[in-house]
Amino acid sequence: MIHVIQNIYPKLLLYSYMTKDALLETAKRIAPFIHRTPVLSSTQINKIAKTNIFFKCENFQKMGAFKMRGAANAIMNLSAQQKQNGVVTHSSGNFAQAVSLSAQMSGIKAYIVMPSTAPLVKQEAVLGYGGEITICPPTIEERELAANKIVSETGATFLHPSNDLDVILGNATSSMELLEEQNDLDYVLTPVGGGGLVAGTALAVQHFGNGCKTIGGEPFEVDDAFRSLESGKIEFNETTDTIADGLRTNLGDINFPIIQKHVEQIIRVTEYEIIAAMRLIWERLKIIVEPSCAVPFAAVLKETAKFQDKKIGIIISGGNVDLGKLPF
Amino acid sequence: MIHVIQNIYPKLLLYSYMTKDALLETAKRIAPFIHRTPVLSSTQINKIAKTNIFFKCENFQKMGAFKMRGAANAIMNLSAQQKQNGVVTHSSGNFAQAVSLSAQMSGIKAYIVMPSTAPLVKQEAVLGYGGEITICPPTIEERELAANKIVSETGATFLHPSNDLDVILGNATSSMELLEEQNDLDYVLTPVGGGGLVAGTALAVQHFGNGCKTIGGEPFEVDDAFRSLESGKIEFNETTDTIADGLRTNLGDINFPIIQKHVEQIIRVTEYEIIAAMRLIWERLKIIVEPSCAVPFAAVLKETAKFQDKKIGIIISGGNVDLGKLPF
Numbered sequence: 178m179i180h181v182i183q184n185i186y187p188k189l190l191l192y193s194y195m196t197k198d199a200l201l202e203t204a205k206r207i208a209p210f211i212h213r214t215p216v217l218s219s220t221q222i223n224k225i226a227k228t229n230i231f232f233k234c235e236n237f238q239k240m241g242a243f244k245m246r247g248a249a250n251a252i253m254n255l256s257a258q259q260k261q262n263g264v265v266t267h268s269s270g271n272f273a274q275a276v277s278l279s280a281q282m283s284g285i286k287a288y289i290v291m292p293s294t295a296p297l298v299k300q301e302a303v304l305g306y307g308g309e310i311t312i313c314p315p316t317i318e319e320r321e322l323a324a325n326k327i328v329s330e331t332g333a334t335f336l337h338p339s340n341d342l343d344v345i346l347g348n349a350t351s352s353m354e355l356l357e358e359q360n361d362l363d364y365v366l367t368p369v370g371g372g373g374l375v376a377g378t379a380l381a382v383q384h385f386g387n388g389c390k391t392i393g394g395e396p397f398e399v400d401d402a403f404r405s406l407e408s409g410k411i412e413f414n415e416t417t418d419t420i421a422d423g424l425r426t427n428l429g430d431i432n433f434p435i436i437q438k439h440v441e442q443i444i445r446v447t448e449y450e451i452i453a454a455m456r457l458i459w460e461r462l463k464i465i466v467e468p469s470c471a472v473p474f475a476a477v478l479k480e481t482a483k484f485q486d487k488k489i490g491i492i493i494s495g496g497n498v499d500l501g502k503l504p505f
Numbered sequence: 506m507i508h509v510i511q512n513i514y515p516k517l518l519l520y521s522y523m524t525k526d527a528l529l530e531t532a533k534r535i536a537p538f539i540h541r542t543p544v545l546s547s548t549q550i551n552k553i554a555k556t557n558i559f560f561k562c563e564n565f566q567k568m569g570a571f572k573m574r575g576a577a578n579a580i581m582n583l584s585a586q587q588k589q590n591g592v593v594t595h596s597s598g599n600f601a602q603a604v605s606l607s608a609q610m611s612g613i614k615a616y617i618v619m620p621s622t623a624p625l626v627k628q629e630a631v632l633g634y635g636g637e638i639t640i641c642p643p644t645i646e647e648r649e650l651a652a653n654k655i656v657s658e659t660g661a662t663f664l665h666p667s668n669d670l671d672v673i674l675g676n677a678t679s680s681m682e683l684l685e686e687q688n689d690l691d692y693v694l695t696p697v698g699g700g701g702l703v704a705g706t707a708l709a710v711q712h713f714g715n716g717c718k719t720i721g722g723e724p725f726e727v728d729d730a731f732r733s734l735e736s737g738k739i740e741f742n743e744t745t746d747t748i749a750d751g752l753r754t755n756l757g758d759i760n761f762p763i764i765q766k767h768v769e770q771i772i773r774v775t776e777y778e779i780i781a782a783m784r785l786i787w788e789r790l791k792i793i794v795e796p797s798c799a800v801p802f803a804a805v806l807k808e809t810a811k812f813q814d815k816k817i818g819i820i821i822s823g824g825n826v827d828l829g830k831l832p833f
Contacts, residue, residue, distance in 0.1 A: 215543065217565075236791045237545075305549075456828060463564045463824035465791040496791035500784060500833050 194342065195435070197384040203250055203346040204353055210249040210282055214238055214351070216358050219461045226477055228484045231362070232458075233355040236466050236496025240274045240306065243351050243374060243494050244338065248275035250347030251336050252283050260285045262332035267313075267320040269295040270423065271495055272338035277308030288333055290323040292316075296499070339371025340429025348377030355490045356385040363487040366473035368494055369393035369402040369443060370424035372432035378492060379439035393436075393443040394473035396421050396451060402428055402436070403443040420448055420504055423469035423494065444476035451475050452504045458493075465496045468504070522670065523763070525712040531578055531674040532681055538577035538610055542566055542679070544686050547789045554805055556812045559690070560786075561683040564794050564824025568602045568634065571679050571702060571822050572666065576603035578675030579664050580611050588613045590660035595641075595648040597623040598751065599823055600666035605636030616661055618651040620644075624827070667699025668757025676705030683818045684713040693818040694801035697721035697730040697771060698752035700760035702822060707767035721764075721771040722801035724749050724779060730756055730764065731771040748776055748832055751797035751822065772804035779803050780832045786821075793824045796832070 217232045235243035252264060263286030266276050273289045280287035289308040291300060292315035303310055313323040328335055338344065352365055365382050367375045379391040395402050398419040404412040411433055417425040428436065446454075455471035457478075458464065470493045477484050477491070545560045563571035580592060591614030594604050601617045608615035617636040619628060620643035631638055641651040656663055666672065680693055693710050695703045707719040723730050726747040732740040739761055745753035756764065774782075783799035785806075786792065798821045805812050805819070 241791060459793055459828060463569060463793040465787055465793060500787060500831075503828075503831065505828050 195346070195380050199346060200349055200353060200381060200384055204350045206253050207246060207249040207347055207350060210239070210253070210279060211245055211350075212238055213354055216355060217462055217464070222457065222461050225457070226484070227481055228477065228486060229488045230474070230477065231355065231359050231488070231490045232462065232493050233351055233490060234464065234493045235351055236464060236470065236493050238495075240271070240278050240302075241495055241497045242271040242275065242467075243348060243492065244271040244275035245278065246350050247338075247341070247344030247347035247373060247377070248272065248336065249279040249282075251341060251343040252276070252279045252285065254343045255334060259334045262286075262334065263288060264336050265290065265324050265327045265331075265333040266336045266338065267291070267324045268338055269299060271497060273299070273303050273308065274306055274497075276336055277303050277306035281307035286333070288327045288331065290320050290327070292320060298499070337429070339373030339426065340431045341373070342431055344373050345377045345380070345432060345435070348374050349381040351492055352378045352381035352490065353385055355492070356381065356389070359488070359490065360385075360387060361488055362386065362389045362490045364390050364392055364484070365490040365492070366392045366394055366476060367492040368421065368424055368469045368472040369395045370469065371426040372402065372428040372436055374492065374494060375402075375440055376432035376435040379435060383439050390441040391439060392441055392473070392476070394476040395443050395445050396424060396472060397445045397447055399425050400443075400445050403445055405433065406437065406440070406443060409437075419451075421451055421467075421469040421472055423467060424472065444480060446472060446475040446479055450479060454478055456505055464493070465498055466493050467495045467498055470494045470496075523674070523708050527674060528677055528681060528709060528712055532678045534581050535574060535577040535675055535678060538567070538581070538607060539573055539678075540566055541682055544683060545790055545792070550785065550789045553785070554812070555809055556805065556814060557816045558802070558805065559683065559687050559816070559818045560790065560821050561679055561818060562792065562821045563679055564792060564798070564821050566823075568599070568606050568630075569823055569825045570599040570603065571676060571820065572599040572603035573606065574678050575666075575669070575672030575675035575701060575705070576600065576664065577607040577610075579669060579671040580604070580607045580613065582671045583613075583662060587662045590614075590662065591616060592664050593618065593652050593655045593659075593661040594664045594666065595619070595652045596666055597627060599825060601627070601631050601636065602634055602825075604664055605631050605634035609635035614661070616655045616659065618648050618655070620648060626827070665757070667701030667754065668759045669701070670759055672701050673705045673708070673760060673763070676702050677709040679820055680706045680709035680818065681713055683820070684709065684717070687816070687818065688713075688715060689816055690714065690717045690818045691815040692718050692720055692812070693820070694720045694722055694804060695820040696749065696752055696797045696800040696822055697723045698797065699754040700730060700756040700764055702820065703730075703768055704760035704763040706820060707763060711767050718769040719767060720769055720801070720804070722804040723771050723773050724752060724800060725773045725775055727753050728771075728773050731773055733761065734765065734768070734771060737765075747779075749779055749795075749797040749800055751795060752800065772808060774800060774803040774807055778807060782806055784833050792821070793826055794821050795823045795826055798822045798824075
């Protein structure tokens with residue numbers, strides 16, 4: 178019951194749970210709740226990027242994003258008592274849908290706090306997966322307040338989208354599958370938002386890679402992770418003016434030490450580079466990806482000398498895009 | 506050498522070549538030139554359509570469309586002498602790319618006649634696959650004139666995109682793969698443009714289906730195939746005002762008899778229904794498909810009573826879309 182230990186034991190002890198066995202058990206645990214997603218390549222893209230890229234397509238994951246893996250693992254790890262009381266999270270995006278669907282599949286309740294500004298289509302998606310929505314004013318304080326209120330009234334367990342060890346372990350399973358299929362990768366790249374995906378990826382790469390390294394991609398506009406690695410403490414963003422709307426959040430005290438220890442580098446890219454990379458994926462791979470997914474690919478296109486003729490895995494984190502608001 | 510016989514023997518004899526063995530040989534012949542494309546399903550789409558749909562994703566085919574199958578087969582079936590002189594076609598779309606790439610892979614020359622109105626991006630794609638472009642005025646007469654001139658000057662063999670038995674047999678292999686994976690389909694649906702895909706599909710369904718039937722989808726705006734089946738002769742379109750730009754062409758004397766004999770029905774859909782169906786595929790399957798591909802899916806969404814709780818294959822014919830000109 179990692180989830181319980183997390184609240185009792187000091188942080189250092191936590192890391193003893195990030196073993197190879199813990200990852201293998203996680204993969205087994207969540208298998209009935211997730212799709213094993215395909216890995217795609219494109220001769221044309223490899224020609225353009227002068228390297229060999231294996232795209233791990235979490236946009237084809239249930240509910241359309243890798244978040245399903247972490248949410249499913251966190252919910253599976255609840256005690257019987259915790260399950261009875263349900264779960265709560267505040268999110269306007271993919272994690273809300275992932276928690277709702279995982280809870281529905283486990284037959285437990287999901288309380289989702291959403292800001293009043295959340296698009297109707299996202300509210301409908303949560304309702305479609307059986308989530309119970311509470312609307313609150315659109316500030317982070319109000320969201321936390323509303324979530325805390327639900328916790329104290331219902332006894333539901335709060336789930337954090339990225340700063341939670343179970344979520345991180347669940348996220349790691351995507352790269353485990355990728356490395357199982359392609360065990361000679363030199364690098365695995367992911368976008369960096371709240372840090373849950375890059376931290377999970379780094380754990381998988383450490384245990385299952387062969388001399389493989391983990392690299393994060395981040396927009397210049399929200400380069401908190403880049404600055405955090407430089408300063409050695411968690412930094413925050415003053416603006417969130419990026420098209421990569423999944424990457425506006427900050428690192429947390431659980432994932433940051435993992436990132437510090439196991440992530441080689443964070444490469445920053447411009448908004449223009451993100452949009453061009455996204456378009457290239459749409460046009461050549463014929464798949465719908467979120468702007469956030471294009472960030473690590475943009476990093477590969479930017480640092481051609483570093484990546485030339487290497488074998489590179491990229492986690493395509495999700496495909497939930499508002500088709501009415503495309504940048505091209 | 507079906508290709509040669511086609512020019513000598515009466516048409517009825519041709520059909521003796523459309524045997525199960527001919528299809529199996531075709532599949533074997535073109536295997537090194539094509540991808541075996543994936544079959545995708547979506548729980549959400551099945552819920553909405555109240556049926557079970559298996560999407561055969563030719564948008565992931567080499568050069569992005571099923572046309573690769575027919576072009577590869579036609580080129581493989583040329584004699585050594587014909588190969589030496591190369592091939593010629595006139596097309597501004599997917600067939601031009603398919604012929605160029607197939608010719609390049611076979612080490613032979615491809616002369617592509619394109620109208621002066623063909624978008625630069627399509628010209629670049631043809632050049633990228635090694636095709637030699639001749640630009641002509643944008644009328645069908647000028648296109649045929651330019652192609653005939655190349656034939657008489659170079660001895661190259663003219664390839665028709667849809668009214669060619671080798672092309673039809675090549676196209677059939679997509680449904681053969683689909684039926685191999687899912688052998689209990691009640692229907693296979695395809696879009697209907699020049700008739701080469703629906704004719705090939707009907708042959709595959711006849712030989713490899715179990716009580717399965719072939720149905721075509723067509724826009725009301727270019728319903729020549731629907732009217733041809735009603736009147737018993739090849740009808741033409743007076744307008745071509747549809748978003749499904751791959752479906753503006755007419756049936757031919759080789760594919761029409763096959764369609765008459767083996768296609769159960771052609772279902773017509775409105776432009777609005779095409780766009781809505783296309784959006785649903787993009788949003789739920791997370792794949793990029795051409796408007797033409799959405800036509801048979803729109804037909805399934807329209808005739809819910811007919812298709813309820815059935816098992817349905819849909820050939821997603823291609824994914825080459827101009828992202829700058831999306832209808833949403």
